[in-house]
Amino acid sequence: MSLAHRLRAAQDDTQTALDAALAPFDGPVGAAMRYASEGGKRLRAFLVLETSALFDVPRAGALRAAAAIEAVHAYSLIHDDLPCMDDDDLRRGRPTVHRRWDEATAVLAGDALQTLAFEQLAGHGTDPDPAIRAELVLTLARAAGAAGMVGGQALDIAAETADEPLDIDAITRLQRLKTGRLLEWPCRAGAILGRADPAPLLDYARHLGLAFQIADDLLDVEGDAATLGKATGKDAGAGKATFVSLLGTAEARRRAEALVREAEAALLPFGARAASLKEVARYVVDRDR
Amino acid sequence: MSLAHRLRAAQDDTQTALDAALAPFDGPVGAAMRYASEGGKRLRAFLVLETSALFDVPRAGALRAAAAIEAVHAYSLIHDDLPCMDDDDLRRGRPTVHRRWDEATAVLAGDALQTLAFEQLAGHGTDPDPAIRAELVLTLARAAGAAGMVGGQALDIAAETADEPLDIDAITRLQRLKTGRLLEWPCRAGAILGRADPAPLLDYARHLGLAFQIADDLLDVEGDAATLGKATGKDAGAGKATFVSLLGTAEARRRAEALVREAEAALLPFGARAASLKEVARYVVDRDR
Numbered sequence: 025m026s027l028a029h030r031l032r033a034a035q036d037d038t039q040t041a042l043d044a045a046l047a048p049f050d051g052p053v054g055a056a057m058r059y060a061s062e063g064g065k066r067l068r069a070f071l072v073l074e075t076s077a078l079f080d081v082p083r084a085g086a087l088r089a090a091a092a093i094e095a096v097h098a099y100s101l102i103h104d105d106l107p108c109m110d111d112d113d114l115r116r117g118r119p120t121v122h123r124r125w126d127e128a129t130a131v132l133a134g135d136a137l138q139t140l141a142f143e144q145l146a147g148h149g150t151d152p153d154p155a156i157r158a159e160l161v162l163t164l165a166r167a168a169g170a171a172g173m174v175g176g177q178a179l180d181i182a183a184e185t186a187d188e189p190l191d192i193d194a195i196t197r198l199q200r201l202k203t204g205r206l207l208e209w210p211c212r213a214g215a216i217l218g219r220a221d222p223a224p225l226l227d228y229a230r231h232l233g234l235a236f237q238i239a240d241d242l243l244d245v246e247g248d249a250a251t252l253g254k255a256t257g258k259d260a261g262a263g264k265a266t267f268v269s270l271l272g273t274a275e276a277r278r279r280a281e282a283l284v285r286e287a288e289a290a291l292l293p294f295g296a297r298a299a300s301l302k303e304v305a306r307y308v309v310d311r312d313r
Numbered sequence: 314m315s316l317a318h319r320l321r322a323a324q325d326d327t328q329t330a331l332d333a334a335l336a337p338f339d340g341p342v343g344a345a346m347r348y349a350s351e352g353g354k355r356l357r358a359f360l361v362l363e364t365s366a367l368f369d370v371p372r373a374g375a376l377r378a379a380a381a382i383e384a385v386h387a388y389s390l391i392h393d394d395l396p397c398m399d400d401d402d403l404r405r406g407r408p409t410v411h412r413r414w415d416e417a418t419a420v421l422a423g424d425a426l427q428t429l430a431f432e433q434l435a436g437h438g439t440d441p442d443p444a445i446r447a448e449l450v451l452t453l454a455r456a457a458g459a460a461g462m463v464g465g466q467a468l469d470i471a472a473e474t475a476d477e478p479l480d481i482d483a484i485t486r487l488q489r490l491k492t493g494r495l496l497e498w499p500c501r502a503g504a505i506l507g508r509a510d511p512a513p514l515l516d517y518a519r520h521l522g523l524a525f526q527i528a529d530d531l532l533d534v535e536g537d538a539a540t541l542g543k544a545t546g547k548d549a550g551a552g553k554a555t556f557v558s559l560l561g562t563a564e565a566r567r568r569a570e571a572l573v574r575e576a577e578a579a580l581l582p583f584g585a586r587a588a589s590l591k592e593v594a595r596y597v598v599d600r601d602r
Contacts, residue, residue, distance in 0.1 A: 049460060049464070053459055103424060128397045131398065135392060136463040139458035146447045146448075155443035158435045161450050165431045178342040181417050
């Protein structure tokens, strides 16, 4: 099956899992949760499903972990788009939640999507062994919290009012937290569900995560807003230091390519079984959205 | 030991547990998390500790569950106080988080406090049995999410723009979700940690929760802002239906008293061991803050 087919299957199956998880919730907050959980590349879900497949994890359980990480991702985007944060009007080609509804609904829908992620992981369907479920909860909480993603968002906000622009080490640290931790967790989850050593997959995920962010910075400069479904040129407009502003586009692209090769190398122990994980590392830097 | 002493011990020990959990977090978001986690009556923590004590649960594990529910409570207050929600300047006698820092920091600190709650519960120190830890996560997620507390907050927001004021059934339903679920969960947690049937404690908690809310509405009318540490007269000023506006102060007080007697009756199976839980039900309607 081609990468495109496998990505599509991950998207469809994850949406089905999210729809089922969100079905009980009504009113504007329930509708906003569903709206925010639609679309997207589902890269994080794909990483859960593909790393789980390396260890023959039953797909039904892996899909609950995939739904959980996409719920956290959706929550982070809703709150990140708020007027007091990035103040974005467009996300995935549609109005952001606070534009479509209002800020209060956006705050609550984000809050409840985060809660839903932990409910998904702790539920019996994720794995028959409660130690596995508790470990998934613990590791996702560490990845998403103040020492993980939220910590990266806080560094991002602090950078906006700092006197000096960030240097390459500071940007790298910020991105490892802000986007890296939520790209690492899916690979860790596959290993946890598969009762496997997470080390090689985390090595893969760290290189992939940084390549992903450099590609994101390149898209903000070179990408097409209509294809991306969000505004471009925002970072330069805000005078924000990025991998591209610090390294230039040519060097940024060179580094992204090098990171893809390192990500691929980390998969060597898995041989041909990891073919689609290798392909997706390539896709991450070649994508147009 | 008197109720006042036991409440004070719960406050001190829970603060110590929260301080330890929050120690790793730095920057403004870490500081805002610590600030928001300070003070308060710690009623929810007290309920975890006292119901756990009924079943001789080790206090160290119960304290992690107590810290978790207080973290969720603190997160909900930070987000509830935001300008797009209740727009409050004062909380526990101090500026609210978005007034002391800014809205972005308040959103992130609330987000990370929610995450921290699940990290606390899933951590090994909560209970040696991972099935217990997973069950605590699952039940707290259900209590806090879109079918629980956040669902109640959504009903509250909807009521503000509704044509008709809420009637007593609608107010009761709203409050059972908005404040009731987070008062039930501590009692459920005690039973889960104690490997006991939660039914009698949930019966107690439901009556206590409603009595608590009626007392809150009475304090909004009759209380002293300085003692409360927050503004009074807000509900009447906003033309908001409350138990007091619908029933009058005399009937509201009569109902709160009846609920306390029902809460006390639910504790009969536990005899003298439940003395402080009985006392706290009385305290909930007699408090001045």
